[in-house]
Amino acid sequence: MKYIVCEKPGSFKLKEKSKPLKAAGEAILSIKKIGICGTDLHAFKGNQAFFTYPRILGHELAAEVIEIGENDQNIKVGDKVIVMPYISCGNCIACRNGKTNCCTNIKVFGVHIDGGMQEQISVPVNLLIPAKKLSYAEMAIAEPLAIGAHAIGRAQIQPNEYIVIIGCGPIGIGIMKLAQIAGAKVIAMDIDAGRLNYAKDKIGVDHTVIAGESAADIIAQLTKGEMATAVFDATGNKEALENGINYMANGGRYILVGLSKGKIEFEHPAIHAKETTIICSRNATLEDFETVISILEKGEFPVDSYITHNVGFSEMIHQFDNWLDPGNGVIKATVNF
Ligand SMILES: NC(=O)c1ccc[n+]([C@@H]2O[C@H](COP(=O)([O-])OP(=O)(O)OC[C@H]3O[C@@H](n4cnc5c(N)ncnc54)[C@H](O)[C@@H]3O)[C@@H](O)[C@H]2O)c1
Ligand SMILES: [Zn+2]
Ligand SMILES: [Zn+2]
The missing domain is CATH 3.90.180.10 (Medium-chain alcohol dehydrogenases, catalytic domain)
Structure with a gap:
């Protein structure tokens, strides 16, 4: 063979x-x-x-x-x-x-x-x-979507909460659709306008934001100053990983799905003041695959x-x-x- x-x-x-x-x-x-x-x-x-x-x-x-x-x-x-x-x-x-x-x-x-x-x-x-x-x-x-399903499960997404997902690659896009199905209001972020357009047109995210200096202000406007109660990193990019915390509300969760090879740094006051919960999400379980199969079966x-x-x-x-x-x-x- x-x-x-x-x-x-x-x-x-x-x-x-x-x-x-x-x-x-x-x-x-x-x-x-x-x-x-x-x-x-x-x-x-x-x-x-x-x-x-x-x-x-x-x-x-x-x-x-x-x-x-x-x-x-x-x-x-x-x-x-x-x-x-x-x-x-x-x-x-x-x-x-x-x-x-x-x-x-x-x-x-x-x-x-x-x-x-x-x-x-x-x-x-x-x-x-x-x-x-x-x-x-x-x-x-199903496998890349199961990675997303696992991250959504780790984050315990609640209906109507604002979430930011950084990275509109195949992993981020999966998280976006699954978050939407879980009832969240999804803000997609990327440096690539083409991928943000995909997230808007094909996934139907609520908002798209180009990563950069004004991103935190835009997210503040979109969330009436409260910021996002959950932020996902689906880039693995050091800069994106370190900035993600700026988009998170006090008491929020930061879910790390992207893989970075090196160190990432946060100012302790920046994460402590918000009582940040940092959650890593790795691979997926059988239940995550089953969640995805059911979504695919429904054509969602x-x-x-x-x-x-x-x-x-x-x-x-x-x-x-x-x-x-x-x-x-x-x-x-x-x-x-
Ligand atoms: N947790 C897991 O088990 C698991 C499984 C598979 C993949 N991953 C990781 O998830 C990440 C995403 O995978 P993918 O296949 O979607 O990757 P990808 O490279 O296709 O997508 C990453 C996206 O992030 C964007 N990006 C890069 N730097 C950015 C920045 N500074 N700000 C905003 N956006 C930025 C890119 O433009 C791109 O659209 C990778 O790090 C990958 O290794 C994790
Ligand atoms: Zn894969
Ligand atoms: Zn074991």
């Missing part, structure tokens, strides 16, 4: 190997469509921290079951499944507390172990989520405009460079098998 491996930064190779054999407790899946994520783009560029090569990338997986044993979920050959791509140990303190998303031994498909850029893959049955009613396109975007997410690029398996190698440039209007690229 065919697979694509990232041999070293900047180099993909299309290769052949034998089909996987089903191990105990696992199922063999035929990959149908995968979503390309910032992690894949960074791994290809060579600036993903702690990444080792060669690696088969891909963790946003829409698949069909082609071999499976008896299982509690009653998943059968021919069923459409989404893969929850985080393998957790089940024994550590986080797992025992139900926080499998931040397992101390977590292994993510396409990051720590080989992922889905291959025709077939063997996956533990407990990571399969049946998605009978969804299209492969909807299934392939603009899947068609979110997937801006879609190509075939062998074409991907030639297109990947284009997806690194936000100037090409890419939000989510997907690859068909």
